[in-house]
Amino acid sequence: xxxxxxxxxxxxxxxxxxxxxxxxxxxxxxxxxxxxxxxxxxxxxxxxxxxxxxxxxxxxxxxxxxxxxxxxxxxxxxxxxxxxxxxxxxxxxxxxxxxxxxxxxxxxxxxxxxxxxxxxxxxxxxxxxxxxxxxxxxxxxxxxxxxxxxxxxxxxxxxxxxxxxxxxxxxxxxxxxxxxxxxxxxxxxxxxxxxxxxxxxxxxxxxxxxxxxxxxxxxxxxxxxxxxxxxxxxxxxxxxxxxxxxxxxxxxxxxxxxxxxxxxxxxxxxxxxxxxxxxxxxxxxxxxxxxxxxxxxxxxxxxxxxxxxxxxxxxxxxxxxxxxxxxxx
Amino acid sequence: xxxxxxxxxxxxxxxxxxxxxxxxxxxxxxxxxxxxxxxxxxxxxxxxxxxxxxxxxxxxxxxxxxxxxxxxxxxxxxxxxxxxxxxxxxxxxxxxxxxxxxxxxxxxxxxxxxxxxxxxxxxxxxxxxxxxxxxxxxxxxxxxxxxxxxxxxxxxxxxxxxxxxxxxxxxxxxxxxxxxxxxxxxxxxxxxxxxxxxxxxxxxxxxxxxxxxxxxxxxxxxxxxxxxxxxxxxxxxxxxxxxxxxxxxxxxxxxxxxxxxxxxxxxxxxxxxxxxxxxxxxxxxxxxxxxxxxxxxxxxxxxxxxxxxxxxxxxxxxxxxxxx
Numbered sequence: 001x002x003x004x005x006x007x008x009x010x011x012x013x014x015x016x017x018x019x020x021x022x023x024x025x026x027x028x029x030x031x032x033x034x035x036x037x038x039x040x041x042x043x044x045x046x047x048x049x050x051x052x053x054x055x056x057x058x059x060x061x062x063x064x065x066x067x068x069x070x071x072x073x074x075x076x077x078x079x080x081x082x083x084x085x086x087x088x089x090x091x092x093x094x095x096x097x098x099x100x101x102x103x104x105x106x107x108x109x110x111x112x113x114x115x116x117x118x119x120x121x122x123x124x125x126x127x128x129x130x131x132x133x134x135x136x137x138x139x140x141x142x143x144x145x146x147x148x149x150x151x152x153x154x155x156x157x158x159x160x161x162x163x164x165x166x167x168x169x170x171x172x173x174x175x176x177x178x179x180x181x182x183x184x185x186x187x188x189x190x191x192x193x194x195x196x197x198x199x200x201x202x203x204x205x206x207x208x209x210x211x212x213x214x215x216x217x218x219x220x221x222x223x224x225x226x227x228x229x230x231x232x233x234x235x236x237x238x239x240x241x242x243x244x245x246x247x248x249x250x251x252x253x254x255x256x257x258x259x260x261x262x263x264x265x266x267x268x269x270x271x272x273x274x275x276x277x278x279x280x281x282x283x284x285x286x287x288x289x290x291x292x293x294x295x296x297x298x299x300x301x302x303x304x305x306x307x308x309x310x311x312x313x314x315x316x317x318x319x320x321x322x323x324x325x326x327x328x329x
Numbered sequence: 330x331x332x333x334x335x336x337x338x339x340x341x342x343x344x345x346x347x348x349x350x351x352x353x354x355x356x357x358x359x360x361x362x363x364x365x366x367x368x369x370x371x372x373x374x375x376x377x378x379x380x381x382x383x384x385x386x387x388x389x390x391x392x393x394x395x396x397x398x399x400x401x402x403x404x405x406x407x408x409x410x411x412x413x414x415x416x417x418x419x420x421x422x423x424x425x426x427x428x429x430x431x432x433x434x435x436x437x438x439x440x441x442x443x444x445x446x447x448x449x450x451x452x453x454x455x456x457x458x459x460x461x462x463x464x465x466x467x468x469x470x471x472x473x474x475x476x477x478x479x480x481x482x483x484x485x486x487x488x489x490x491x492x493x494x495x496x497x498x499x500x501x502x503x504x505x506x507x508x509x510x511x512x513x514x515x516x517x518x519x520x521x522x523x524x525x526x527x528x529x530x531x532x533x534x535x536x537x538x539x540x541x542x543x544x545x546x547x548x549x550x551x552x553x554x555x556x557x558x559x560x561x562x563x564x565x566x567x568x569x570x571x572x573x574x575x576x577x578x579x580x581x582x583x584x585x586x587x588x589x590x591x592x593x594x595x596x597x598x599x600x601x602x603x604x605x606x607x608x609x610x611x612x613x614x615x616x617x618x619x620x621x622x623x624x625x626x627x628x629x630x631x632x633x634x635x636x637x638x639x640x641x642x643x644x645x646x647x648x649x650x651x652x653x
Binding site for chain 1: 442452456461462578579582627630634645652
C-alpha cells in the first residue's frame with residue numbers, strides 16, 4: 001500500500017486540518033440541508049462571512065506579530081457611524097451620489113487612526129497589547145455612543161444601500177472585495193519584507209531586535225491595517241443594513257479570534273497564515289448558514305461554536321506538542 | 330527626573346500608584362460637585378459596585394494564578410437567570426443551593442480544561458463565554474424571567490435589604506473581599522496560588538499540586554459569580570437572559586487597574602477593591618457633572634492605560650519602551 005502522506009492533497013490537509021473540517025461540514029450540509037448547495041446560497045455564505053473575514057485577515061497579521069486586538073468590534077461600529085453620518089453633512093449636500101466618497105474615506109481614515117493609536121501606545125509604552133486594546137474596546141465603544149448620541153443613523157442616499165446588491169459579473173461585489181482583500185493580505189504576509197518581519201518579530205522578538213529589525217513600526221503598521229480592515233468591514237456592513245447602530249459589531253472580536261485560532265494561528269505569535277484563517281472564517285460561515293437553513297435555533301450555534309473552539313485547542317495540543325505554549329502577557 | 334526619583338526612592342509610592350490616583354480623583358470630583366462626597370452618594374456608589382466587585386475578587390485570584398477568566402459575564406447571566414427562574418418553581422431556599430452547584434459545575438469545567446488539561450485559558454474561557462451564553466438562551470427559550478411576588482419573599486434581603494443601616498450588597502462585597510484577602514495573604518492556599526502564577530515550573534518542583542491549585546481558582550471564581558448573581562437577582566427581581574454581557578471586561582479592567590499583573594504571581598484583593606471603587610466613582614462623578622453616560626468608558630480607557638503604563642515604567646525605570 002502506498003504511503004498515504006505521499007498524496008499531495010492529503011499532506012496539505014494534514015498541515016491545514018481546518019480545511020478538512022470545512023470539507024466535512026460542507027458535504028454534511030449539502031446532503032442534509034435543502035437549498036444549501038445552490039449557487040445563490042454559496043455566494044450568500046461568502047458575503048455573510050466577509051464581515052468577520054475581513055477583520056480576521058487583520059487579526060492574523062496582528063496575532064502572528066505577537067499581539068492581539070480586542071477593539072475591532074468598536075472600531076467597526078465607529079467607522080460605520082461615520083460612513084453613514086458624513087453623507088448627510090451640510091458640506092456635501094450638493095454632491096449628489098458623490099457625497100458617499102468623502103464619507104467612506106473619512107470612515108476608513110478613522111479606522112486607520114484608531115489602529116494607529118493602539119499601535120503607537122503598544123510601541124511606545126511597552127504595555128501589553130491585550131491591556132491596551134481592552135481599554136480601547138471600552139473607550140472606542142464609548143466614543144461611538146457619545147458620537148451617535150445613542151441613536152441609530154440611517155442612510156438617506158439609496159445609492160449607498162444599493163451598493164451591497166451590486167454584482168461584478170456573476171459575483172456579488174462584497175464577495176469580490178473580500179476575495180481581493182484575502183489575496184492582498186496573503187501577498188503582503190508571504191511575499192514582502194514587512195510580512196517576513198512580522199513573523200520574525202512574533203517568533204522571537206529579541207532575536208528580531210538583534211537582527212536589526214525595527215520592531216515598533218512593524219507592530220504599528222499591522223495595527224493600522226487591522227483598523228483599516230475593521231473600518232472597511234463596518235462600511236460594508238452598514239451598506240448591507242442601510243444604517244449604523246451604536247451596538248454594531250459587539251462580540252465580533254470573539255468571532256474573529258475564534259476564526260483565526262481555528263485557522264491555526266498561534267496566540268504566542270510567529271506562526272499562522274491567511275489560508276488557515278480563510279478556512280476558519282469559512283468553517284464558521286458554513287456552520288452558521290447551514291444550521292440556519294436546518295432551522296437549528298441560533299442558541300445552539302453558540303454552544304456548538306464554543307465547543308468546537310475548545311476541541312480544536314485540545315486536538316492541537318495533543319498532536320502538536322512541540323508547538324505548545326500559552327499567551328504571553 | 331521624576332523617574333529617577335521613582336526608581337531610587339519610590340518603589341513604595343509606585344506600588345501605591347492606584348491609591349494616589351484614587352485620592353487625586355476623589356479630590357478633583359469633590360471640588361467639582363458638592364454632592365459627590367455626601368454619605369448618601371458614597372453609599373450608593375458602594376452598593377452599585379458590589380456586583381462587579383464580588384466578581385472581581387474571583388477573577389483576581391484566577392489572574393494571580395497566571396490565567397484569565399473571560400467567561401464570568403456569561404456565567405453571571407446563567408446564574409442569575411437560573412436563580413430567578415427557580416425561585417418561583419422550587420422556592421428560594423432550594424433555588425440558591427441548586428444555582429450555586431450548577432455554577433460551580435461550569436467553574437469545574439473551566440478548571441478541568443485549564444488546570445488539568447493545561448489548555449490556554451484565554452481561548453477556553455472565550456469558548457465558554459459563547460457556550461454558556463447559548464446554554465442560557467436554550468434554558469430560558471430566549472425569554473426573560475422574573476419573580477412574581479416581589480415584596481413577599483425573603484430573597485429580597487440580598488439585593489434590597491440592609492443590616493444596621495448598611496445595604497447588604499456592601500456587606501457581602503467587603504466581607505468577601507476581607508475573607509479572600511486573608512486567605513490569599515496568610516493561608517497556604519494563597520501562597521500556592523502566588524507560586525503557581527509566579528513560576529509554574531518552580532512550583533511543581535516545590536511539590537505544589539499545580540493542576541489542583543488552578544482548578545480551585547476557577548471554582549472560587551465561579552462561586553463569586555454565583556454570589557454576585559444572588560445580589561443581582563435579588564435587586565432586580567428578574568433577569569434578562571444576557572444581563573452579564575460585557576461584565577467580564579469591566580471586571581478585568583478593575584482587576585488590571587488594581588495593579589494585578591496579567592503575568593500572574595502578583596496582585597492583591599484589597600487593591601482590586603480599590604480598582605473597582607475607582608471605576609465606580611469615576612462613573613458616578615462624571616454623571617454628577619452632567620456628562621453623557623458613556624463618557625466614563627472614554628475616561629476608563631485613559632485611566633487603564635496610564636495606570637498600567639506608570640506601573641510598567643516604574644519597573645523598568647524608563648518612561649518609554651526601549652524597543653525601536
